Amino acid sequence: MPNGNLENYLFGRDGSSSGGGGGGGTAATAGPAAALPSTGPRMVSSGALSWRDRVRIAAEVASALLFLHTAPIPIVHMDLKPANILLDTHLTAKLGDVGLARLAPMLARPAGPAAAAVQAGGRSTVMDSRLVGTFEYMDPEYMQTAQYSARSDVYALGMVMLQMLTGKGGKQVISQVEAERRDPLGFGPCIDPRAGPWPLAEAAAFADLALRCVAYSRQDRPDLRSVILPALTQLKQRTHLYEEQQQQIQQQQLKQQQQQQDGVPPMFLCPITQEIMDEPVVAADGYTYEKLAITEWIKRSRTSPLTNLPLEHTNVVENRTLRSAIREWSEQHSRQQEQPRQHPQQYQPPTGEPPVAAAKAATPPPVPPQPPPLPRAATEDFGGW
Missing domain, CATH: 3.30.40.10 (Zinc/RING finger domain, C3HC4 (zinc finger))
Incomplete structure (x- = not known):
């Protein structure tokens, strides 16, 4: 059962009140994201997502989007945002609110010789009769031309990733992260402190991928199948290395304490x-x-x-x-x-034997006194009596 949505954790507010031409409370589980391994139960509270959870959730959302985009009849979500990313008690991500989703059979990948002619990587678009979605996450080209494609969802995914990185909403997050990335030494302050000690190298890779996803031109955005999902999967796998490294650090600290005692x-x-x-x-x-x-x-x-x-x-x-x-x-x-340590020789009692009893056992018992010898006459045989 869903336990909340990503917006609750990032911004501490109910996603049901978010703006947009949504389809109400419609919810659906999309793709294999629900089957991806989780790292066990966690305390559920607003803002409790660690940086490892955020990377994993981004990978799960990308996996769910790819499932929709590669269906026999491709589906474009059209309203991807934190409020529509549902999280269960294990913080496993599922896509919800598909009321605005568009069936796009013309975006299906052709087979055979015709496939080579459509290797534009998602550049095929569909004309929409009316604009739908939430402004903050809408593809700029879609708003300008009323044409959408699978990479319209890629733009929304990039916005969600930037918000997971910074813990801030609004389109201004794009310019903020871009400015921070120009100064590598000043990049750290834009990271959401509630995410914990996010390694700068990992956060920078996450930010760079998100910035590519929110490129204004649809053609400049990376492909979900060949670029985005592999990159997020690699980032997710590296989080396990940091967990192992953290365990090693704890072991080293214990070892250091022992050495300090020595x-x-x-x-x-x-x-x-x-x-x-x-x-x-x-x-x-x-x-x-x-x-x-x-x-x-x-x-x-x-x-x-x-x-x-x-x-x-x-x-x-x-x-x-x-x-x-x-x-x-x-x-x-x-x-x-190397200095020898001299100790006085002490008697060690046998195991299980009380010391007092052992001490007594170590001393031979005294010989009882012998009676005085009898006179010779007393020893003669008086059988004649």
């Missing part, structure tokens, strides 16, 4: 491996890492492991002062470990 100075530990550094080097972010660890990190990412900001360069410099301090500490620690 007396290891925190400055001697590599922030990546949480182990004592052998070749400490300083990276472009100003922090010191184990040389092998930061080198492997830079091969996979050009961002700082600690600040998540882009690294200005990939060069590293030896931290000789810290290396000398680590080696001096290691030698002293090794000598302390």
Whole structure:
């Protein structure tokens, strides 16, 4: 059963009051989105969507749209918006309110030799007798020419993605995100803080894809099947890597606490491996890492492991002062470990035997006193009596 809609979570208001020439409360489940795996029950409350949930929901909505667009008789939703994206108790997305949807048999992909002539990738359009939808999410070319296509839904999907990224509504979100993307270092403030610590690299990829979807020209928007859904699927899969990384960080923190209990100075530990550094080097972010660890990190990412900001360069410099301090500490620690510990020999009672009883058992019992010998006469046989 639906538990709410995306608008409730993003803006904290009832989607039933949203504007638009909608078809009332009509709801339908579209495509395989309902069958996609969820990550388990979550607390349902307004604004509780994590960035991982938002990426997954975008992928599920794109999958549902592709199901509609590739049906034997293609269907264009025409009113995709947060209020029409229903979420169940597991926050799995379903498309609702299909009252404005258009059947578009002329958009079906032809088979055979005719297919090559229609590889314009969704450029085929249909003339509509009247404009329908919600202004904020309507294709600009559709409003200008009254012609729609499958990429009219792509525009609406891009608007929804931008709103999931920022937590803000209105068409002005396009210009806001575009301005932020021109300054990579200033991109972070536009991300909805309620989404949690969204990695800048992942948020930037999500934003760039959304901006391509809201291109004014229909021909400039990416194809849903070949570009959008694969990109969102890849972003969704990478969220699992961040979950695993978070678990590793927690394990490293526990390990660091144990090392601190053993007396290891925190400055001697590599922030990546949480182990004592052998070749400490300083990276472009100003922090010191184990040389092998930061080198492997830079091969996979050009961002700082600690600040998540882009690294200005990939060069590293030896931290000789810290290396000398680590080696001096290691030698002293090794000598302390090698010193023998003398303990007095103590009797260890057998397992399960009380100490008192064991102590008594360890001492032999005293020999009872022997009676004095009898006189010889007493030992003679008086059988003659």
